[in-house]
Amino acid sequence: MTWGARIRLLLGLLVVFAIVAACTLVFTQRQSRAESRSASITAESFTVGSAYPGTVTTMDAAVGDEVEEGETLFEVRSPQLARDLESDVVTADDLGMPVDDDGTYAIVSTVDGTLSEVLAPVGDFVQGGEVLATINRAGTLAVAAEFVLTPRDYGRIGEGSSVEVSLPDDQVVTGTVSTIDVDTVDGQASSTIVIDSKALAAEPIGGLYQPGTPVTATLQLRDDGPLAGAADAARDFLRKVGW
Incomplete structure (x- = not known):
């Protein structure tokens, strides 16, 4: 193999590594789901x-x-x-x-x-x-969940966003975001989200279905398109260099 071929191979490998790294960064930044830090059932x-x-x-x-x-x-x-x-x-x-x-x-x-x-x-x-x-x-069972998100991902949720709630017995019920209360700490949005679920509200209060029962809430973030992550990364880079 000539030196020219070796150099071209090396450059090709570097390009591949750069693309993989960029895709990994974009995927990390643009996750479509977020899991709660803590969550529990509530009731009026x-x-x-x-x-x-x-x-x-x-x-x-x-x-x-x-x-x-x-x-x-x-x-x-x-x-x-x-x-x-x-x-x-x-x-x-x-x-x-x-x-x-x-x-x-x-x-x-x-x-x-x-x-x-x-x-x-x-x-x-x-x-x-x-x-x-x-x-x-009766009929007021809901979920209060805490999420820690980047400010950008916080902008991808809103009232009506879909949420999956996993109960301690591994049963999963669906719900939607009802209210959002957010504080920004160290550049991240710490959000307390109230989740309404018709399936949960229909259950009689007792056993697993009572206030204080710990659950896991998985929030569906809005999909802004396949190029959204790349665009976000580019904007972040331009902001860092002062553009």
Whole structure:
């Protein structure tokens, strides 16, 4: 082999390596999917509280029970309420809840859902306005996920972007981006994204399907075309050299 042929071979290899390196860079910069750093199931939560100070005398539902709007959860006996009723300071209609003459009143669920927390068991004395329990509203299961993206890739997502959610049992449900909250840290966009999923929202709350369950969310980034990565790389180079 002549020296000329060797030089041409060497130049050809360098060109091939350069093309492979450029393609690798473009592929890395233009990934079509992004996986969440962390993600978990969420739900809308509502609290129920006491109207008057008193003692919790009965509890008609336990944590994990499904409850309906208007269903009685607790009964509280309040001597102060009994005195106010007797002196006509208030009436049962004023309170908007079932009340006995002895000052015992019912605390009812404000929504359909699942009782997720009880803060005042039977025998506890509660103040007026104190929270007694929390209810996760039915049909509101969603996912809150954190993604770390480059600013350019952050620009490739938006409301309605497709997301796959992998549950701990390896089941996968689909969803869409509902809201995006972003902070830029060290040149990267740290985004907290809320994902709505009809399949997830249709599940009863409990077991794997409850707030706090860790999941993995995979976000589909917008495809800007096969030459988008090369164009981005060229713009970055020109910006670095001051053009």
